[in-house]
Amino acid sequence: QSALTQPASVSGSPGQSITISCTGTSSDVGDYNYVSWYQQHPGKAPKLMIYDVSNRPSGVSNRFSGSKSGNTASLTISGLQAEDEADYYCISYRSSNIRVFGGGTKLTVL
Amino acid sequence: QVQLVESGGGLVKPGGSLRLSCAASGFTFSDYYMNWIRQAPGKGLEFVSYISSSGNTIYYADSVKGRFTISRDNAKNSVYLQMDSLRAEDTAVYYCARGYNYFDPWGQGTLVTVSS
Numbered sequence: 001q002s003a004l005t006q007p008a009s010v011s012g013s014p015g016q017s018i019t020i021s022c023t024g025t026s027s028d029v030g031d032y033n034y035v036s037w038y039q040q041h042p043g044k045a046p047k048l049m050i051y052d053v054s055n056r057p058s059g060v061s062n063r064f065s066g067s068k069s070g071n072t073a074s075l076t077i078s079g080l081q082a083e084d085e086a087d088y089y090c091i092s093y094r095s096s097n098i099r100v101f102g103g104g105t106k107l108t109v110l
Numbered sequence: 111q112v113q114l115v116e117s118g119g120g121l122v123k124p125g126g127s128l129r130l131s132c133a134a135s136g137f138t139f140s141d142y143y144m145n146w147i148r149q150a151p152g153k154g155l156e157f158v159s160y161i162s163s164s165g166n167t168i169y170y171a172d173s174v175k176g177r178f179t180i181s182r183d184n185a186k187n188s189v190y191l192q193m194d195s196l197r198a199e200d201t202a203v204y205y206c207a208r209g210y211n212y213f214d215p216w217g218q219g220t221l222v223t224v225s226s
Binding site for chain 2: 002036045052057089093100104
């Protein structure tokens with residue numbers, strides 16, 4: 001069982017928006033602005049999409065955005081495209097220098 | 111460009127040992143924390159270990175504590191993971207990744223299979 005809770009799967013049609021949630025506790029997501037999101041296509045290494053809750057690395061599409069409310073962080077993908085179909089993982093800093101992971105969410109573009 | 115390349119994976123019997131290496135290029139290696147993260151077949155990501163830029167601070171997940179040892183050589187721009195007393199449940203792709211609060215980039219991964 002993962003420390004952070006993500007939905008196992010989400011789906012959306014091309015052009016739509018979807019949101020993936022990542023629920024932790026007041027010791028990690030709720031207390032630190034160090035939530036990051038990763039995209040992983042089959043057989044590939046994870047790729048950083050969002051860091052520090054809502055910052056986008058250079059080269060990542062502005063269709064990807066992140067936010068946080070209380071103990072839950074969210075990744076929103078707008079204008080869904082076929083290439084967005086992948087697994088998505090959240091990671092958070094936790095007190096005592098620990099990193100905690102979400103179990104991953106499979107995004108299907110219908 | 112910034113790049114991480116893992117090596118050293120393979121097939122090993124239960125109770126055996128392997129040493130993974132991760133060679134870094136394109137950035138000042140000695141400025142960064144380095145991490146090992148693994149992914150069992152068909153499963154999610156699991157944090158394994160990190161080491162601070164100087165090597166003075168080290169963390170291990172409970173699942174590997176006492177069996178795995180992380181180290182780094184800043185002169186060789188490399189981080190290592192010595193894995194002893196391997197178990198079937200250690201079977202996974204092992205990734206090295208740069209960073210402290212977030213991980214970027216990741217290497218391509220190296221597969222470790224523990225089986226008799």
